Amino acid sequence: MRHILIIGAGKSTGVLVDYLLNKSEEEKLQLTIADKEIAPALRLCDGRPNAKAITLDVFNKADRVEQLKKADIVISMLPARFHIEVARDCVSLGKNLVTASYVSPEMQELDTQVKEKQLVFMNEIGVDPGVDHMSAMQIIDRIREDGGKVILFESFTGGLVAPENDDNLWNYKFTWNPRNVVTAGQGGAAKFIQEGKFKYIPYHRLFRRTEFLDVEGYGRFEALANRDSLKYMEVYGLENVLTLYRGTMRRVGFSKAWNMFVQLGMTDDTYQMDDSEHMSYREFVNSFLPYSPTDSVELKMRLELRIDQDDIMWNKLLELDLFNDEKKIGIKNATPAQALQKILEDKWTLEPGEKDMIVMYHKFGYDVNGEKKQIDSTMVCLGDGDKQTAMAKTVGLPVGMAALRILNGEIKTYGVQIPIMKEVYQPILEELETYGIRFRESETKYLGYNALHR
Numbered sequence: 414m415r416h417i418l419i420i421g422a423g424k425s426t427g428v429l430v431d432y433l434l435n436k437s438e439e440e441k442l443q444l445t446i447a448d449k450e451i452a453p454a455l456r457l458c459d460g461r462p463n464a465k466a467i468t469l470d471v472f473n474k475a476d477r478v479e480q481l482k483k484a485d486i487v488i489s490m491l492p493a494r495f496h497i498e499v500a501r502d503c504v505s506l507g508k509n510l511v512t513a514s515y516v517s518p519e520m521q522e523l524d525t526q527v528k529e530k531q532l533v534f535m536n537e538i539g540v541d542p543g544v545d546h547m548s549a550m551q552i553i554d555r556i557r558e559d560g561g562k563v564i565l566f567e568s569f570t571g572g573l574v575a576p577e578n579d580d581n582l583w584n585y586k587f588t589w590n591p592r593n594v595v596t597a598g599q600g601g602a603a604k605f606i607q608e609g610k611f612k613y614i615p616y617h618r619l620f621r622r623t624e625f626l627d628v629e630g631y632g633r634f635e636a637l638a639n640r641d642s643l644k645y646m647e648v649y650g651l652e653n654v655l656t657l658y659r660g661t662m663r664r665v666g667f668s669k670a671w672n673m674f675v676q677l678g679m680t681d682d683t684y685q686m687d688d689s690e691h692m693s694y695r696e697f698v699n700s701f702l703p704y705s706p707t708d709s710v711e712l713k714m715r716l717e718l719r720i721d722q723d724d725i726m727w728n729k730l731l732e733l734d735l736f737n738d739e740k741k742i743g744i745k746n747a748t749p750a751q752a753l754q755k756i757l758e759d760k761w762t763l764e765p766g767e768k769d770m771i772v773m774y775h776k777f778g779y780d781v782n783g784e785k786k787q788i789d790s791t792m793v794c795l796g797d798g799d800k801q802t803a804m805a806k807t808v809g810l811p812v813g814m815a816a817l818r819i820l821n822g823e824i825k826t827y828g829v830q831i832p833i834m835k836e837v838y839q840p841i842l843e844e845l846e847t848y849g850i851r852f853r854e855s856e857t858k859y860l861g862y863n864a865l866h867r
Contacts, residue, residue, distance in 0.1 A: 414442065416443050416485050417442055417484065418488070419445065419488045420487065420499060421448060422466075423490055425490065425539070425808040427457055427801075427805055428808075429809035429813045430464065432809065433817070434461055437464075442463060444465070445464075445467060445480065448466075448468070451466055451468045454468075472498075477502060487510050488512075489512045497517065508532070509819050510534045511816045512535075512812075513811075514539075520536065535819060536830070540771055540804065540807035543811050544811060545775075546831055547811075548790065548838075548852055549649065552777055552788060553651075561779040561780060562779060565777065566651060567656065567657075567658045568776075569626060569660045569773070572769065572770075572804055573662070573770045573771075575770040575803075576770070578767040578768055579664070583666075586761045586767070587757070587762055591761075598637075600640065601641075604642060606655070606657050607656050611643075621669070628793065634663065634665065635667065636774075637661055638660050639661060642659040645659065662772055669726070680749065681748065681750060682750035686700065686749060689747035690742065691742075693739065693741055694742070694756055695710055695737060697742055702714060733759075770794065770795050770803050771807050773793075774790070774791050776788075777790070788854055789854070810844075810845060814841045814844055818840065
């Protein structure tokens with residue numbers, strides 16, 4: 414039996430485990446699922462003979478190394494910042510590694526050693542990053558093979574609630590890490606290129622610079638820029654592209670409403686609030702508003718944001734129960750972002766049986782034989798309302814598929830890498846289609862950037 418060590422038993426790991434266990438007899442696989450708590454690992458094993466659960470403190474080097482030594486390949490489903498110690502041990506022990514996370518500078522520094530050891534460290538093989546890379550490169554390579562030159566590439570992904578459970582004024586519920594949602598866009602300006610001009614959007618303006626996207630059968634969405642699109646110029650081989658823009662999708666109106674929190678400072682994660690543990694939701698809101706001996710918190714909020722009582726923005730705030738004086742933040746030394754996250758989780762957590770949705774949209778403008786054309790490619794994946802969430806499927810399945818192909822020697826390129834090579838993306842995209850994760854394409858005449866965005 415070939416031994417796969419999976420570290421981390423979080424929400425996306427269930428689909429990964431099911432995928433590998435369903436192939437365990439045919440592929441002669443034995444899975445060990447390690448987590449700091451045994452209960453979630455045991456649930457994923459579900460009593461199946463080719464899986465066992467263990468407790469593992471990933472910060473205990475001796476225990477970590479002991480488990481890594483037994484593995485033929487390691488899959489880290491840990492939070493991104495925890496991968497590096499596992500990765501360094503994998504280099505020392507000669508173990509291949511798969512993660513769904515962005516390649517960190519520390520991970521990239523291991524590239525030479527990984528190549529010398531003839532290992533594969535596959536990263537960014539989830540949904541975004543992951544499925545977005547693979548589906549984009551498939552079309553970019555096809556355009557090049559047909560003699561074309563890419564002049565525009567835009568890519569957008571959204572983790573959203575499925576239409577049948579979209580029942581609040583924000584048209585949003587948490588389908589992945591809430592902290593990442595609350596702090597999205599911070600840490601520097603969004604950077605991209607449009608029509609050959611470099612563009613920058615600072616955080617305080619980010620949520621007021623959006624564009625619209627229409628997905629057949631699912632209606633209209635808005636997109637806001639990701640932090641750094643420019644790094645994908647070299648990654649995708651698009652150094653001469655005129656427009657390169659990557660962004661996040663939300664339902665129309667979300668960004669304008671979210672901007673209220675940004676302007677008030679409620680998404681700030683750089684300082685701690687005094688006595689946050691005993692602070693009520695109402696007191697939290699009031700702490701960002703001017704003092705008034707007469708005006709209510711509600712009135713001060715409306716005046717500060719310049720919204721009327723009959724404005725939909727006001728109704729969105731009321732829906733969150735922001736002015737409740739009984740509910741407590743309950744977090745000691747919370748940052749504003751942590752306190753806001755607590756409030757939002759009360760209202761935006763998916764209930765049992767509710768479904769999530771992943772939406773992806775790529776736009777390609779290209780020139781072939783003097784003729785300009787455009788390809789629009791979209792993908793929608795719906796969860797089942799249980800552990801087979803859209804997020805878990807679009808993360809767990811590609812991770813499992815990549816790990817199995819590395820184990821079988823089908824991915825032959827060594828080094829720290831992401832799934833942009835044909836030997837990686839072609840078979841995985843084909844297999845994803847058998848699980849209902851497929852892209853629809855349409856091709857039209859490219860009328861220019863202005864026509865695309867009018």
